Amino acid sequence: MKMDCQQFRKLISDALDGTLTPEQSEAFARHRNECRSCDREFLKQRRIKLYLQSFPTVREVDEAFRRELVARLRRGEMRRPHVLRLPAVAGTLAVICLLLIGILFGIKTYHQYLFREGIFIARFEPPGAGAEPYEQSGQGVQVGVLTRTDGPIYVLNLLQLRPEEFVIRLLAKYQTGEVREELVRRVLVDTGLLEGVRLHWLEQDSFQQFIGRPQRAEIIFPQALPDRLVVMMSGDELLSLRRFGLDVVYAFGIYVPQLKANVSDELRQLVPRTLQNAELIDLLGSSFQEKEIAPDASFITLIRFAKLPPSQR
Structure with missing residues (x-):
């Protein structure tokens, strides 16, 4: 061996x-x-x-x-199996603290990202319940200032979207900077849609503020809004409105029917007589040519929303 x-x-x-x-x-x-x-x-x-x-x-x-x-x-056996060294312990504690701080701020930032558009709640009050109702200029139609008497009429069909929902989503996009102030002023302010409309911020506790929850707001409408809107806007505002309409259609799955010839007579009654023979162009359709829109030019736009029964108007 x-x-x-x-x-x-x-x-x-x-x-x-x-x-x-x-x-x-x-x-x-x-x-x-x-x-x-x-x-x-x-x-x-x-x-x-x-x-x-x-x-x-x-x-x-x-x-x-x-x-x-x-x-x-x-x-040999005289040495302790576990030795605590001060630099190593201090470094480990510092890393753990940094990780905890990063996790806390990361969660808060993530919540702010998820709820970055805020939450708007529509609430309706009858006339005389705290706000004076505005006057509509026609049967379910709100008309802004029209200065142009020629050219085509651009139509935005949102027939499965209530006008109140349109206002809320447009304000939410404006809050996040996705929609310019000029478009909001042109569509909501100049047409009088926001007359009598009140905004009420709901109370929020400190814990909800810490975790980044958005503050909830109630948009109180004095009465139902018109289901059709005619407004004059610039080329930049028209393109911005088209982007908003596409975002609403694809993000929320709203069905948008194609513009049919049998609705032309109904639409033409909403514009001045000088424009009753104007061409109707679907703002979200294939016939729309963005290159033909001059930024500084003026265009007449018709926005159609979901129609409500007469008892609800």
Whole structure:
């Protein structure tokens, strides 16, 4: 049996206790005679065992042996398995604090992103319940200031969207900066749609503010709004209104029927007589050519909403 140095050092304790087999004892003795380093290691451990067996009667210990014993103990079981070092502990705590702060602010920022448009709630009050109703200029029609007497009429069909919902969504887009102020002023202010309309902010507790919840607002309408709107606007405002209409159609899945010829007579009655023979162009249809819209030119636009029964108007 051939024995190497690693096997020899593992069997030193067994050899000192006399528990080796005859075959192991023979190989152990042969390797000890051949390797001077292993022989010295065997003698050191045997000397340690003899000293330990004679404790506490030993009075004088060789200084060199004492140093060797202390060195071996320090490299072994005397060292604590877990050592807390101040720099490592401080660095770990700092990283944990930064992660917690990042998570808290990240959650708040994420909530602000989710609710960045805010929440608007429509509420209706009958005339005389705190706000004076406005006067409509026709049967379910609101007409703005028209100065142009020629050119086509651009039609925006939102027939499955109530006018109150149109106002709320347009104001929400304006709040987030997706719609310019000029368009809001032209469509809602100049036409008188916002006359008598009140905005009431609901109370919000500190916890909802901390987690980034948007403040809720009630938009109170004095009465139902007209289902048709005729307004004059610039080319930039017309394109902005078209982008808003496309966003509403595709984001909310609103069905928009194509402009049919049998509705032309109904639409032409809403504009001055000089425009009753004008061409009707669907603002969301394929016939619309954006390159033909000059930014500074004026265009007549007709916006159609969902019709309400006469009892609800």
